[in-house]
Amino acid sequence: MNFINKLNRKFGKYAIHNLMLYIVILYALGFFLQTTDPRIYTEFLMLDVEKVLQGQIWRLVTFIILPPGDNILFLAIALFMYYSIGTALENAWGAFRFNLYYFSGILFNILAIVIIYLVTGVSVRMGITYLNNSLFLAFAALFPNVQFLLFYIIPVKVKYLGILYGVVTLHSIYTNFIGGYYFISIGIVVSLLNFLIFFFSSRNFRSVSPNEFKRKAEFKRKVRSAKNTGNVVEFQGRKTITRHKCAICGRTELDDENLEFRFCSKCEGNYEYCMDHLFTHEHVKKPNGD
Incomplete structure (x- = not known):
């Protein structure tokens, strides 16, 4: 919503x-x-x-x-x-x-x-x-x-x-x-x-399994461990490393400190989205044969 x-x-x-x-x-x-x-x-x-x-x-x-x-x-x-x-x-x-x-x-x-x-x-x-x-x-x-x-x-x-x-x-x-x-x-x-x-x-009532928590926790650990090699964006005229970046709109935590980001469990790959696009984006699927 x-x-x-x-x-x-x-x-x-x-x-x-x-x-x-x-x-x-x-x-x-x-x-x-x-x-x-x-x-x-x-x-x-x-x-x-x-x-x-x-x-x-x-x-x-x-x-x-x-x-x-x-x-x-x-x-x-x-x-x-x-x-x-x-x-x-x-x-x-x-x-x-x-x-x-x-x-x-x-x-x-x-x-x-x-x-x-x-x-x-x-x-x-x-x-x-x-x-x-x-x-x-x-x-x-x-x-x-x-x-x-x-x-x-x-x-x-x-x-x-x-x-x-x-x-x-x-x-x-x-x-x-x-x-x-x-x-x-x-x-x-x-x-x-x-x-x-x-x-x-609310689309928040989507069916998830307890394994979803394990996956989210794993992603969070990866994000924390990779904080020094995160997304590189232009901010205030200089390149800045961010921990989060929406795969749709490109916004990061630098745009709004109150923004929340989540990884999508249905996309094939590590795709992160802001809450405005988490439930509305088209899920990414790998080409057949990959």
Whole structure:
């Protein structure tokens, strides 16, 4: 998405790196508060729309610390999974895009809670359950062939788990809607809007394998080791060696310090592109017989 690329160039330096580590710490804090006194979350931290309107605006942020469970063993497993999935997404997209995905998910969860409140007059204790689920769906879309151990025994590809979750979610939306609880159906859809928007409008959701990370790491090592023999360009009237150069437009890191460059896994050869051309260029193929 060109719009996201432009945002990345302008605001990418403000992105929070290793975001999931901080989220996991917040969950751990939420678990501690829950075990100390469950009323603390409900009375002071939960996203209660009526109390937000009365001036308790911190609830727009503090509601996210509700942990995904109250069993410490289950919580530890869940937090490890969330951290692993979030880190994989950040490595694949970059910190800025992952930040945008996660924080837009929080905003959509807030919107869902507000919609339910406006219809029913009740603030639901929802936390960011659907946001965590949207992380899983994004991971399944990016890495469909990664295997999870179901019940720690049965190996299952994550794409099948993603499909199963999608079917269950659609069934929940349908049954609530025909049962007259359409506001719940709307709330579920709104909560997952970040995934739906990114999935249907962003080409970043391309299928890659875990080997892609290995290839990228290898390219980065080669770039670092070759920094003294990089691309030679004219800059301010003199020849300058650069570490990156787009194979399409010829821009380098000297043109814009916020530019990001990636090697294309589908081109045959070491072709590097800026983010404006990474997903739009024609892939280079070697002539037959080479």
